[in-house]
Amino acid sequence: MADDLEAAGTATSYSGATSAASPRERSRPRGAGRGLYDLDRTDLSHLLADQPPYRVNQVWEALYAKAALPEEMTNLPLSLRSRLADHAPAALRTVAESVSSDGQTVKWLWEGSDRARVETVLMCYPDRATVCVSSQAGCAMGCTFCATGQGGLARQLSSGEILEQVAHARRRARTRRVTNIVFMGMGEPLANYERVWASIERMNADMGISARHITVSTVGIVPGIRRLSHESLPVNLAVSLHAANDALRDRLVPINRRYGLDALVEACRQYRSVKNRRLSFEWALIDGVNDRRSDAAELARIATGLAAHVNVIPLNPTDGFATRGTPPDGVRRFRDLLSSMGVAVTVRRNRGTDIEAACGQLAARAAQPSPPA
Numbered sequence: 001m002a003d004d005l006e007a008a009g010t011a012t013s014y015s016g017a018t019s020a021a022s023p024r025e026r027s028r029p030r031g032a033g034r035g036l037y038d039l040d041r042t043d044l045s046h047l048l049a050d051q052p053p054y055r056v057n058q059v060w061e062a063l064y065a066k067a068a069l070p071e072e073m074t075n076l077p078l079s080l081r082s083r084l085a086d087h088a089p090a091a092l093r094t095v096a097e098s099v100s101s102d103g104q105t106v107k108w109l110w111e112g113s114d115r116a117r118v119e120t121v122l123m124c125y126p127d128r129a130t131v132c133v134s135s136q137a138g139c140a141m142g143c144t145f146c147a148t149g150q151g152g153l154a155r156q157l158s159s160g161e162i163l164e165q166v167a168h169a170r171r172r173a174r175t176r177r178v179t180n181i182v183f184m185g186m187g188e189p190l191a192n193y194e195r196v197w198a199s200i201e202r203m204n205a206d207m208g209i210s211a212r213h214i215t216v217s218t219v220g221i222v223p224g225i226r227r228l229s230h231e232s233l234p235v236n237l238a239v240s241l242h243a244a245n246d247a248l249r250d251r252l253v254p255i256n257r258r259y260g261l262d263a264l265v266e267a268c269r270q271y272r273s274v275k276n277r278r279l280s281f282e283w284a285l286i287d288g289v290n291d292r293r294s295d296a297a298e299l300a301r302i303a304t305g306l307a308a309h310v311n312v313i314p315l316n317p318t319d320g321f322a323t324r325g326t327p328p329d330g331v332r333r334f335r336d337l338l339s340s341m342g343v344a345v346t347v348r349r350n351r352g353t354d355i356e357a358a359c360g361q362l363a364a365r366a367a368q369p370s371p372p373a
């Protein structure tokens with residue numbers, strides 16, 4: 001696991017130590033192209049050096065407030081739109097798009113210039129929308145029930161690639177305002193800390209998304225949680241717990257062998273007391289594995305001690321896995337057990353089953369050869 005973490009670029013991030021690379025280089029992982037959302041204002045003013053100074057604000061506003069594509073920036077001369085499109089093309093290209101049967105959930109599979117693949121999900125509600133973004137192409141954490149975990153880590157995403165996912169989803173949401181962002185797509189956000197945090201700062205400052213509506217999910221990178229508690233923006237923390245004893249969690253979530261439950265609970269306690277933000281635990285219910293009465297009792301002990309909300313999610317079926325999600329009556333029983341033990345619990349509607357929205361599933365499916373015609 002130590003090697004995995006090094007590969008994920010986390011070693012310096014944990015300690016906060018500075019690496020030899022410049023901030024700009026660090027913002028651009030190896031293999032990532034340089035799209036418009038990877039440019040900062042200084043880059044943009046270089047690109048527009050022959051233009052009146054107000055052009056930088058005009059383009060910035062179009063990118064962040066309106067999520068416009070260069071060709072849609074009709075207040076710019078045509079030659080300038082072409083220059084933007086040529087010098088900073090989209091970093092991600094659409095490989096596949098799936099829409100749920102009710103039309104309210106859209107999932108995209110993207111490909112970077114190096115062919116690394118990532119996914120984004122847009123979930124629409126009557127008056128708003130939530131975007132679930134990926135923070136890495138693949139993931140090094142190796143959770144045993146996860147399709148992405150099977151494939152390992154391809155590379156980190158740049159901040160611009162994360163922001164581009166949000167911009168694309170905002171365009172698709174049309175009149176519905178994207179109010180919430182969750183880092184629950186591919187990857188472990190705290191293993192790509194600096195780029196994830198840079199993207200959060202820009203979502204907040206330039207896209208107008210409240211930090212209180214941004215949720216960072218982690219499988220339990222304890223130093224990353226501690227670091228998050230020192231940041232200025234009060235984002236929500238979601239911990240993918242899935243097991244509440246070390247023996248089972250070691251098996252399901254291998255990072256637990258490095259940062260065990262005691263350390264994780266302590267880091268969550270610190271986050272809550274410093275930030276006073278909502279803490280939630282995600283619990284993917286796996287039939288016969290973590291849906292027993294004893295699992296509920298262990299989870300309740302931890303959740304009530306931290307006043308954490310528990311989101312129970314029936315595991316999406318995944319090709320190639322013997323494990324399967326708890327059936328609906330078992331999900332209700334587990335929810336009622338937790339409730340009776342004083343836990344605030346929600347069964348998260350599984351919005352993705354019919355479009356393969358479990359983490360990594362669309363990428364896995366797209367990688368399969370097409371059936372013969």
Ligand code: SF4
Nearest residue numbers: 139141143146149187
């Ligand atoms: S569940 Fe999340 S952290 Fe675990 S392997 Fe999958 S993407 Fe990575």
